[in-house]
Amino acid sequence: MLLRRDEPLNIRHSSCEYCGLPFSGKGYSSGNDQRFCCYGCYLVCEIVQSKHEEGLAAWVLLRLGIAGFLAMNVMMLSMILYTTPEEQIGHSTVNSLRWCMLILSAPVLIILGGSFLRRSISDLKRFKVGMDTLVLTGSIAAFAISVKSTMAGRGNIYYDTSTMLLVVMTLGKFLEASAKTKTAAAISAVMDWIPKFARILLDGKEIEISSSEIKVDDIMLIRPGESIPADGVLVSGTSEVSESMLTGEIKPRLCSVGDAVYGGSINHNGLLTVRVTEVGDLSFLGQVRAMVQSAQADRAPIERVADRILLVFTPIVWITALSAGLYWGLTQGNVERAILSAIAVLVVACPCAFGLATPLAASLAIGKAARSGILVRSAEILERIGSIRTVVFDKTGTLTEGSPTISEIRTISAEIHPNELIAWAASLEQHSNHAVATAIISEAKERRIVLGSTTTFTSLPGKGVKGTVSFNGTSRRVTVGSADYLSPTHTLPDILARTDIIDTRMSAYVGWDGVVQGRILLNDQIRPDSVKAISILKSLGVRTILVSGDEEQSVGDVAHKCRIDEFFSQHTPSEKADFIYKMAERNDGFIAMVGDGINDAPALARAHIGIAVGSGTDLARQTSDVIIMHDDLTSIPKLMQLSIQTCRIIRQNFCWAIGYNVIAMCIAFSGFLHPLIAAIIMLISSLTVIANSLRIERQISL
Amino acid sequence: MCGGFPLHLSTSTSGRIALIRQLLFVAGKTFTYVFLGSIAGALGVIVFKNGPLSPFAPILRILLGIFMLLIGLSMLGVNLLGNRLSYPSSAGVFAEIFHRLIREPSYTSAFILGIAAGFLPCPLPMGLLSLAALSNNTINGMLSMAGLGLGTAPVLLAAGLLGSSINKRFAVLGMRAAGLVVMMLGIAILGKASGFWTTHQCCCGEMSH
Numbered sequence: 001m002l003l004r005r006d007e008p009l010n011i012r013h014s015s016c017e018y019c020g021l022p023f024s025g026k027g028y029s030s031g032n033d034q035r036f037c038c039y040g041c042y043l044v045c046e047i048v049q050s051k052h053e054e055g056l057a058a059w060v061l062l063r064l065g066i067a068g069f070l071a072m073n074v075m076m077l078s079m080i081l082y083t084t085p086e087e088q089i090g091h092s093t094v095n096s097l098r099w100c101m102l103i104l105s106a107p108v109l110i111i112l113g114g115s116f117l118r119r120s121i122s123d124l125k126r127f128k129v130g131m132d133t134l135v136l137t138g139s140i141a142a143f144a145i146s147v148k149s150t151m152a153g154r155g156n157i158y159y160d161t162s163t164m165l166l167v168v169m170t171l172g173k174f175l176e177a178s179a180k181t182k183t184a185a186a187i188s189a190v191m192d193w194i195p196k197f198a199r200i201l202l203d204g205k206e207i208e209i210s211s212s213e214i215k216v217d218d219i220m221l222i223r224p225g226e227s228i229p230a231d232g233v234l235v236s237g238t239s240e241v242s243e244s245m246l247t248g249e250i251k252p253r254l255c256s257v258g259d260a261v262y263g264g265s266i267n268h269n270g271l272l273t274v275r276v277t278e279v280g281d282l283s284f285l286g287q288v289r290a291m292v293q294s295a296q297a298d299r300a301p302i303e304r305v306a307d308r309i310l311l312v313f314t315p316i317v318w319i320t321a322l323s324a325g326l327y328w329g330l331t332q333g334n335v336e337r338a339i340l341s342a343i344a345v346l347v348v349a350c351p352c353a354f355g356l357a358t359p360l361a362a363s364l365a366i367g368k369a370a371r372s373g374i375l376v377r378s379a380e381i382l383e384r385i386g387s388i389r390t391v392v393f394d395k396t397g398t399l400t401e402g403s404p405t406i407s408e409i410r411t412i413s414a415e416i417h418p419n420e421l422i423a424w425a426a427s428l429e430q431h432s433n434h435a436v437a438t439a440i441i442s443e444a445k446e447r448r449i450v451l452g453s454t455t456t457f458t459s460l461p462g463k464g465v466k467g468t469v470s471f472n473g474t475s476r477r478v479t480v481g482s483a484d485y486l487s488p489t490h491t492l493p494d495i496l497a498r499t500d501i502i503d504t505r506m507s508a509y510v511g512w513d514g515v516v517q518g519r520i521l522l523n524d525q526i527r528p529d530s531v532k533a534i535s536i537l538k539s540l541g542v543r544t545i546l547v548s549g550d551e552e553q554s555v556g557d558v559a560h561k562c563r564i565d566e567f568f569s570q571h572t573p574s575e576k577a578d579f580i581y582k583m584a585e586r587n588d589g590f591i592a593m594v595g596d597g598i599n600d601a602p603a604l605a606r607a608h609i610g611i612a613v614g615s616g617t618d619l620a621r622q623t624s625d626v627i628i629m630h631d632d633l634t635s636i637p638k639l640m641q642l643s644i645q646t647c648r649i650i651r652q653n654f655c656w657a658i659g660y661n662v663i664a665m666c667i668a669f670s671g672f673l674h675p676l677i678a679a680i681i682m683l684i685s686s687l688t689v690i691a692n693s694l695r696i697e698r699q700i701s702l
Numbered sequence: 703m704c705g706g707f708p709l710h711l712s713t714s715t716s717g718r719i720a721l722i723r724q725l726l727f728v729a730g731k732t733f734t735y736v737f738l739g740s741i742a743g744a745l746g747v748i749v750f751k752n753g754p755l756s757p758f759a760p761i762l763r764i765l766l767g768i769f770m771l772l773i774g775l776s777m778l779g780v781n782l783l784g785n786r787l788s789y790p791s792s793a794g795v796f797a798e799i800f801h802r803l804i805r806e807p808s809y810t811s812a813f814i815l816g817i818a819a820g821f822l823p824c825p826l827p828m829g830l831l832s833l834a835a836l837s838n839n840t841i842n843g844m845l846s847m848a849g850l851g852l853g854t855a856p857v858l859l860a861a862g863l864l865g866s867s868i869n870k871r872f873a874v875l876g877m878r879a880a881g882l883v884v885m886m887l888g889i890a891i892l893g894k895a896s897g898f899w900t901t902h903q904c905c906c907g908e909m910s911h
Contacts, residue, residue, distance in 0.1 A: 062810060062814070076736065080841060084840060
């Protein structure tokens with residue numbers, strides 16, 4: 001039992017109204033009980049007025065597209081006005097163009113400005129001035145001056161700045177938020193392992209009902225090969241039950257009357273009757289899902305590079321704007337100029353580059369990683385990967401292959417060739433679907449052995465198989481299984497009984513004619529890239545730890561071979577999660593957990609960064625932040641390098657954007673901000689940010 | 703030239719709807735080209751005509767001409783710039799947007815898809831944008847880019863309507879043809895920079911003053 005049911009789960013989290021992901025803390029609120037994990041989700045949800053649905057997401061894009069189309073028109077007209085002398089096209093044409101721009105700009109402010117406005121009001125109520133307030137004031141200020149100039153028929157217009165600012169900011173937010181919606185169904189998808197329908201016995205009759213209708217104490221019938229619909233206790237039948245997707249354990253568990261079975265596991269070879277004990281959220285799978293949600297929600301909020309920079313920059317902008325107003329008001333006594341100067345500072349304070357600085361670099365880095373088979377969940381995750389100080393590994397399926405292969409075949413004498421032993425064993429095992437049988441059959445295929453036929457076959461789940469096999473014209477009664485299974489009917493020669501077997505290996509004995517004729521050792525091999533990956537990580541100063549549910553000897557053996565710093569054995573999934581939690585509490589820096597099974601899922605969710613290897617279970621992949629599709633663990637240090645370089649580029653982007661802003665703010669402070677300067681600053685800073693971000697594509701190799 | 707997009711827009715629909723979608727896509731793309739042309743034209747006016755860099759304009763033109771020749775050559779398969787010349791896949795950045803628009807190819811989304819596709823870095827528009835920047839006039843810059851949009855329209859429509867079998871072969875030929883055009887533009891810019899066109903009239907209005 002991996003989870004103790006007597007322990008009530010203390011889950012304190014909210015789910016984002018838009019992306020559905022759990023989060024801790026206050027999050028963002030729309031004022032009507034809707035809560036969002038981030039501003040991007042809030043913004044998108046504000047626009048679509050609904051939760052994540054494909055059609056609605058397209059609707060957001062449509063509005064963004066329309067606003068973008070209008071803003072591009074405004075920009076084109078601005079370019080013509082800025083670069084064409086008035087005397088060349090005539091004053092009336094200029095005025096007409098200005099009115100056209102007003103008509104084109106107003107809808108953009110309505111379409112996109114509304115959500116910025118609501119958010120700004122909500123911020124101001126909490127005495128907080130965020131980026132959206134900065135954007136909104138800049139955009140409205142630019143629009144207001146432009147309208148005044150248009151109506152007066154003279155003065156500067158900033159319609160392009162006003163509209164492009166909103167479009168690019170929203171685009172940046174949309175790019176970030178849309179990446180997160182992909183995980184929307186991830187957690188709820190865990191329950192998909194539960195089959196949709198279940199067969200239950202009602203008044204002695206077998207009826208099929210929806211799995212959601214199963215109640216405690218119902219009697220379920222589960223045929224061989226079927227998934228178990230709910231947690232329960234075996235009332236009749238004996239079978240091997242595969243819980244690999246739940247526990248990560250590759251070996252099926254032998255269950256007999258009285259044993260507990262869990263929803264989502266697969267019944268292998270017997271007809272089972274099960275009395276339901278738990279359903280829904282109280283079931284094993286439900287609890288795992290709750291643990292994952294809880295762990296994700298309790299994560300410390302990520303302090304992003306952009307947040308840190310804006311924390312300092314925003315007050316500076318406001319102080320500069322205020323100073324400009326005060327300076328012109330007090331020294332010159334010119335109120336109009338004072339107001340215009342203060343507004344001009346706000347207009348140039350946040351060019352589009354701010355909205356692009358992070359999303360562009362992060363999207364490119366995430367795209368680059370994806371092309372190399374590494375899926376990174378979000379930009380925030382990418383940013384924090386570079387700060388990983390400890391990597392905790394799971395053993396089976398992560399550092400090891402996860403599927404046993406034959407490592408040694410020993411026969412009692414030279415008269416029996418290993419091929420012969422494999423031939424007899426494989427001929428019998430072809431009727432079994434056990435992991436050991438699979439390994440023996442694939443070994444036979446590799447050795448190009450033509451299998452014989454089996455006339456009788458009996459299987460004792462978890463112990464072994466026996467039957468009559470005809471091979472090369474000879475017929476024998478063959479038994480394959482554990483030493484215990486063979487011992488009542490077979491004598492075990494000393495050569496095979498020697499305990500020179502390391503505990504990490506599984507063994508299968510093959511016997512006929514009352515004698516054990518040979519022993520097949522199976523080993524779950526260490527992945528070739530594990531040792532290399534750990535060595536690179538250590539060279540980067542990262543501490544490596546192995547935490548596994550397996551016995552100490554086998555865990556220690558793998559830790560030693562991989563040269564891992566520390567190892568911990570016999571940890572249940574919740575203990576693994578606790579282990580990570582305690583480490584995080586000790587403030588040992590960012591912790592990454594690498595795993596593949598559902599038993600790793602709570603730990604994956606609890607870690608600062610959860611990394612799932614691709615061949616792992618669905619839950620591990622869905623709850624992790626990073627998925628390595630090709631299972632190459634050396635991707636982890638490579639990804640760290642990518643993250644470090646991406647963060648560097650993001651900081652550079654902000655430096656560029658702020659650099660241009662400071663120059664522009666100085667000009668605005670002086671009270672002589674020409675709209676062309678504002679447009680050029682916006683354009684150049686955006687282009688610099690784009691060009692700098694594109695370096696990720698060329699300069700960083702994965 | 704983003705032939706894949708119009709091809710997709712014509713799948714699983716009737717000929718008339720497909721044609722309208724293609725036309726809207728091309729219209730969106732041309733609109734973006736014109737938009738980019740206006741910015742390039744305005745920058746050209748600021749930098750080359752009135753700006754502080756105007757004394758260096760001839761040198762910049764020569765550099766631009768050489769660069770375009772190299773791009774053209776690389777498109778023809780002669781890559782003298784090595785790995786330094788690679789077009790970043792900004793589609794990665796906007797993949798989410800393209801993905802959504804392609805999934806639901808309504809008339810409006812076909813138009814927006816065209817607008818978005820116009821921003822994808824492509825050698826031919828980049829070459830024409832350089833030309834727009836050198837035209838010393840914002841409206842001329844917009845017109846030359848509009849010409850590019852409309853000029854490539856039949857090719858894109860054909861790519862979309864003829865189907866994938868022709869498309870692949872066509873893409874290689876299209877790339878080669880575009881490479882030739884970019885090279886010719888490079889030669890034209892070099893010619894202008896060297897003063898060749900002051901004595902020999904060029905077919906391009908903006909090149910010959």
